[in-house]
Amino acid sequence: MTEAGEKTFFEKALDLDHRIIATIVFIIISLFILVPVSLPFPVSQYGQNYYNFVKSIPEGEIIGFMLSDTPSTRPQLESASVLTLVELWQKNVKIVFWEDEPYGPPILKDYIALAELKLGRTVEYGVDYVDLGYIAGEETGAAAFLKDIRGLTGGKDAYGNNIDSYEWMKGINSGSDWEYGFFNVACRCTEPLYVRQWQMPYGTKVGSINCAMDLPAITLYLATGQIAGTANGLLGSAEIEYLTGNIGLAFGQTLAVSFGGVYFTILVVLGNIFFFMAKAKGRPVT
Amino acid sequence: MDPELYRMTIPLYIVTLLGIWMTAEYFFPFLNPLVPASDAIRAYASIAEGAAWGVGTAILTVAHLRRIYRQSKDPFWGYSVVYCVFFFVMFLLGIFEGLGGANFNWLLKWLIQPGDMALYSTTAFYVTTAGYRVFRFRNLDAAALLISGMFIMWSVLPLFTGPAPWIVPIAGWINNVPAVACYRGFVIGVALGIIGLSLRVWLLKHREVLA
Amino acid sequence: MAVTMGMIAGSWICIMLYTMLYGDNFVSRTAEHIYMGLIAAYRFLVNFDFYYKKGVLQAVSPGGGLFVIPVILGILIYARLHEKTRWVYRYPMAIIMGSMLGITVRTTVFSQILDQVKGNLPPIAPLVGVPPFTLVSNLIIIFGSLSAVVFFIFSQEFRGPTRYVHRFGRIILLLGFGATYGNTLSYRYELLAGTFLSNMFSPPEILPYTFGFAAAIAIILIIGFKTGLAHWD
Amino acid sequence: MPVIVPGRGLGLVVLVIVIVAILYYLRRAEGGQLARIRRLPQIDVIDEIVARCVEMNKELWFLSGQGRMTYATQLPGILSTFGILSYVTQRCAEYGAKIHHPSMLPLAYNIQFEIMREAYELAGKPEDFDPLDTILYIPVEASRPYVANESWRRKPAGGILCGFWYHYTIIHAEALQRAGAMTLGGTDTTHNIPFMVAANNYSMIGEEMYAMSAYLSKDPVLTSSLVGQDIGKYIVILLTIAGMIAGAAGVNVLSWFKI
Numbered sequence: 002m003t004e005a006g007e008k009t010f011f012e013k014a015l016d017l018d019h020r021i022i023a024t025i026v027f028i029i030i031s032l033f034i035l036v037p038v039s040l041p042f043p044v045s046q047y048g049q050n051y052y053n054f055v056k057s058i059p060e061g062e063i064i065g066f067m068l069s070d071t072p073s074t075r076p077q078l079e080s081a082s083v084l085t086l087v088e089l090w091q092k093n094v095k096i097v098f099w100e101d102e103p104y105g106p107p108i109l110k111d112y113i114a115l116a117e118l119k120l121g122r123t124v125e126y127g128v129d130y131v132d133l134g135y136i137a138g139e140e141t142g143a144a145a146f147l148k149d150i151r152g153l154t155g156g157k158d159a160y161g162n163n164i165d166s167y168e169w170m171k172g173i174n175s176g177s178d179w180e181y182g183f184f185n186v187a188c189r190c191t192e193p194l195y196v197r198q199w200q201m202p203y204g205t206k207v208g209s210i211n212c213a214m215d216l217p218a219i220t221l222y223l224a225t226g227q228i229a230g231t232a233n234g235l236l237g238s239a240e241i242e243y244l245t246g247n248i249g250l251a252f253g254q255t256l257a258v259s260f261g262g263v264y265f266t267i268l269v270v271l272g273n274i275f276f277f278m279a280k281a282k283g284r285p286v287t
Numbered sequence: 288m289d290p291e292l293y294r295m296t297i298p299l300y301i302v303t304l305l306g307i308w309m310t311a312e313y314f315f316p317f318l319n320p321l322v323p324a325s326d327a328i329r330a331y332a333s334i335a336e337g338a339a340w341g342v343g344t345a346i347l348t349v350a351h352l353r354r355i356y357r358q359s360k361d362p363f364w365g366y367s368v369v370y371c372v373f374f375f376v377m378f379l380l381g382i383f384e385g386l387g388g389a390n391f392n393w394l395l396k397w398l399i400q401p402g403d404m405a406l407y408s409t410t411a412f413y414v415t416t417a418g419y420r421v422f423r424f425r426n427l428d429a430a431a432l433l434i435s436g437m438f439i440m441w442s443v444l445p446l447f448t449g450p451a452p453w454i455v456p457i458a459g460w461i462n463n464v465p466a467v468a469c470y471r472g473f474v475i476g477v478a479l480g481i482i483g484l485s486l487r488v489w490l491l492k493h494r495e496v497l498a
Numbered sequence: 499m500a501v502t503m504g505m506i507a508g509s510w511i512c513i514m515l516y517t518m519l520y521g522d523n524f525v526s527r528t529a530e531h532i533y534m535g536l537i538a539a540y541r542f543l544v545n546f547d548f549y550y551k552k553g554v555l556q557a558v559s560p561g562g563g564l565f566v567i568p569v570i571l572g573i574l575i576y577a578r579l580h581e582k583t584r585w586v587y588r589y590p591m592a593i594i595m596g597s598m599l600g601i602t603v604r605t606t607v608f609s610q611i612l613d614q615v616k617g618n619l620p621p622i623a624p625l626v627g628v629p630p631f632t633l634v635s636n637l638i639i640i641f642g643s644l645s646a647v648v649f650f651i652f653s654q655e656f657r658g659p660t661r662y663v664h665r666f667g668r669i670i671l672l673l674g675f676g677a678t679y680g681n682t683l684s685y686r687y688e689l690l691a692g693t694f695l696s697n698m699f700s701p702p703e704i705l706p707y708t709f710g711f712a713a714a715i716a717i718i719l720i721i722g723f724k725t726g727l728a729h730w731d
Numbered sequence: 732m733p734v735i736v737p738g739r740g741l742g743l744v745v746l747v748i749v750i751v752a753i754l755y756y757l758r759r760a761e762g763g764q765l766a767r768i769r770r771l772p773q774i775d776v777i778d779e780i781v782a783r784c785v786e787m788n789k790e791l792w793f794l795s796g797q798g799r800m801t802y803a804t805q806l807p808g809i810l811s812t813f814g815i816l817s818y819v820t821q822r823c824a825e826y827g828a829k830i831h832h833p834s835m836l837p838l839a840y841n842i843q844f845e846i847m848r849e850a851y852e853l854a855g856k857p858e859d860f861d862p863l864d865t866i867l868y869i870p871v872e873a874s875r876p877y878v879a880n881e882s883w884r885r886k887p888a889g890g891i892l893c894g895f896w897y898h899y900t901i902i903h904a905e906a907l908q909r910a911g912a913m914t915l916g917g918t919d920t921t922h923n924i925p926f927m928v929a930a931n932n933y934s935m936i937g938e939e940m941y942a943m944s945a946y947l948s949k950d951p952v953l954t955s956s957l958v959g960q961d962i963g964k965y966i967v968i969l970l971t972i973a974g975m976i977a978g979a980a981g982v983n984v985l986s987w988f989k990i
Contacts, residue, residue, distance in 0.1 A: 020520050045445070262447065262683075265440070266437065266440075298592035306596050306599045314739050328593065332598065334565070334571075335549070339838040340545040341546065341838075342576060342579070346863065352663050374750070377535065381540070397508045397513050401693075408585070412683065417737075418683065421929045431572075432928075439680030440683045443684045461673065465618075465674055467644070471639070471673055472642070480919070483960040486956070488599065496842070536871070544990065591841065598803050604855070607743075612988060615970050618971045621985070622977035642880065674925075682925075
């Protein structure tokens with residue numbers, strides 16, 4: 002036994018200075034965000050299903066895409082949304098966008114610019130996509146829009162052009178004209194209205210991009226197959242980044258959080274080892 | 288008239304009267320004609336609360352001004368200057384530019400909001416250090432905290448659920464069974480505590496609630 | 499995206515505030531007072547604006563005469579500042595407290611007592627006609643929550659067999675607390691990563707400013723701690 | 732017109748039984764028959780913390796949480812702190828321990844200010860009450876760096892945290908712990924009680940915090956009201972077991988709640 006006034010190594014380790022613990026947290030989190038390493042990453046069933054859904058869309062298909070991301074949810078959903086667009090445009094899919102959130106239109110512009118960077122080519126308005134703009138009225142607005150697109154928008158897109166001036170838009174006038182669709186609903190925490198208003202009446206296969214906290218509300222629809230797949234929050238974004246081989250910020254963030262957890266686990270294990278070591282030496286420990 | 292009556296007793300009776308009225312109106316339909324009045328009182332109460340922030344803010348600012356004034360007594364008066372500069376800049380911008388002004392919003396967007404996020408996220412560090420201190424197998428109680436805490440944390444991190452998928456159902460069970468039982472008991476206790484406290488206030492047994 | 503002054507300011511205030519983890523030092527003190535000054539003024543203005551728009555403006559608008567009441571109640575709070583009229587502030591306080599306390603009591607009985615009891619009963623927690631595992635889980639929920647209720651009983655000394663019920667209640671409470679702790683832990687790391695990302699690391703052009711400033715702060719702090727200008731302990 | 736709003740009958744019955752029980756036990760206690768109440772260990776902890784502060788000649792920090800008095804869910808938690816604050820301040824004033832109370836509640840700050848001033852006046856030491864330091868309003872967001880920095884500098888020997896809390900719990904409790912304080916924490920918030928229990932030396936869980944103000948009151952009669960609350964717990968237990976048996980026998984238990 003050591004002398005009374007002197008602390009053993011284990012006792013010192015037990016009162017490890019909080020600043021050292023904090024500094025290591027700083028280092029771990031920023032390191033993995035900035036330099037994400039590609040580790041074999043277990044992809045959840047949700048992410049895999051979503052990826053398969055995106056992959057299953059045939060070449061040249063015309064699809065609908067409701068994008069209502071908000072600035073506060075953007076860090077979580079950006080990667081999943083942008084990479085979905087990239088995957089689709091690689092297959093020359095033509096996309097009809099609309100937004101049911103006033104924040105949507107400027108974010109859409111950002112996303113298209115980011116997708117162009119990843120894609121390595123410019124996408125052309127009217128050829129690769131059309132933006133029908135902000136549709137007000139939440140659920141009733143969405144229902145009316147999906148019932149009769151020209152009726153609600155007056156046949157004009159977000160820039161005031163006649164949508165019939167684009168050859169491929171001629172046959173599109175309701176939710177049933179799309180076989181595939183996506184909705185990015187940010188954090189609504191409600192029963193997904195696009196299942197009710199889009200998938201159920203028109204039978205469109207829909208994929209969802211949503212926050213992790215919305216997952217409990219939609220698991221039911223995932224189980225019944227009414228939602229074909231979900232990119233579930235930050236983890237969903239990370240999984241899509243991993244599956245498409247575009248490792249980036251979301252993956253780094255998930256990795257950082259995971260390694261934060263690993264670090265915490267190591268701390269707790271070491272704390273317990275030190276605790277029992279010190280106890281075995283017969284010292285009063287707290 | 289005894290000053291104690293209108294200074295203390297009548298306000299206390301107001302609390303009792305309003306409390307019993309608002310509670311009773313929920314159960315007895317014959318009180319329905321009074322509902323608009325009670326709604327109005329609650330609306331008035333929240334409007335009046337808006338004015339209350341001035342007292343504390345003014346005293347805080349005076350405390351800082353006093354520190355500046357008594358420089359020699361407090362070596363930290365320099366920070367009070369920083370406080371006063373930023374307080375009055377924000378205050379005057381708000382007064383002259385309005386709450387939506389460009390400069391006001393600049394301060395809000397680039398100093399207040401990032402600062403708030405940064406401070407909120409410091410909890411991560413505190414949770415880590417507290418966990419290091421607390422999550423030890425001292426006795427059965429600490430073990431309960433440790434085991435359920437670790438399983439739940441692992442269950443949401445893909446690095447753990449990948450190699451050990453059996454964590455997820457265990458964590459799900461902890462979340463759906465003991466945690467539900469815990470908070471059910473906790474919430475029932477709190478509710479009875481609230482009723483007891485309210486009743487003691489209404490019976491004028493806690494005179495300190497109005498100081 | 500170009501780096502603006504705002505982004506740099508946001509990143510720097512974050513770094514300065516994070517130094518509060520390293521004990522009391524002049525960097526975190528300065529940041530604290532910057533932040534406190536701004537937030538005190540902001541909170542005051544926002545709430546006073548609410549009072550002014552909902553109270554004063556409505557009171558002077560036609561048909562809003564009754565809104566004089568909240569305006570006067572608001573002013574009465576300030577009577578406390580004068581020694582002679584100190585007691586007046588109790589009236590607005592009594593009205594605010596009384597009206598809200600009634601609401602609390604009436605909803606508490608339903609949401610916090612009866613709904614919880616309902617959750618322990620079928621069909622939410624059925625005991626008949628369910629697989630054995632669910633039966634055991636439901637029994638744990640029911641008796642666990644009852645034991646947790648027993649934990650709070652004040653009029654009994656827990657001696658003899660009741661001691662075990664009390665103990666079981668405590669274990670159940672701690673298991674639940676542990677679960678919340680674990681849930682929150684990963685959420686807090688996510689929050690930290692999100693803050694780093696949105697305030698300090700993006701757009702990537704800001705990285706030199708962030709790390710330059712962080713390095714400068716680190717050097718300042720090390721010098722401070724070495725020279726004793728800031729206290730390590 | 733029904734006498735009672737449909738669906739609220741059972742709630743009214745439970746409420747009335749609890750209220751009548753509390754009134755009954757209070758009346759009995761006023762008649763001299765005090766109910767037997769288990770002594771909560773946390774009461775001695777408060778005295779111990781005050782004694783520690785006196786011994787070490789350091790400050791005691793009182794933190795009364797966040798929230799707004801105009802929100803019905805947050806008000807009771809705030810109210811419960813007033814009794815504790817009154818008791819702690821009086822003890823500190825009597826024994827000569829300095830107390831610092833950064834209040835984060837803009838409205839309740841007024842009441843807390845008066846409670847503390849009166850406690851000092853009652854103890855006969857109004858000169859020890861510094862209106863610009865003993866209690867100070869701190870905007871709630873800024874309280875995080877304030878408590879972390881200021882407690883590190885002043886090194887309080889004791890801390891009492893109670894009331895309604897948000898995520899600030901862990902920051903404030905850990906900051907006081909790091910400064911070497913012995914802390915007692917309690918809250919009624921489900922999301923933050925785990926951190927109170929984990930980070931503090933002693934904790935008051937939920938109802939214990941509400942009971943505290945009855946224990947600490949100068950009027951010993953008040954503790955008897957806690958027996959009334961216990962009657963409520965017995966009702967809950969009875970109702971659950973009865974419902975369990977009836978439910979197993981095939982009775983539609985949910986209809987009970989629609990009375």
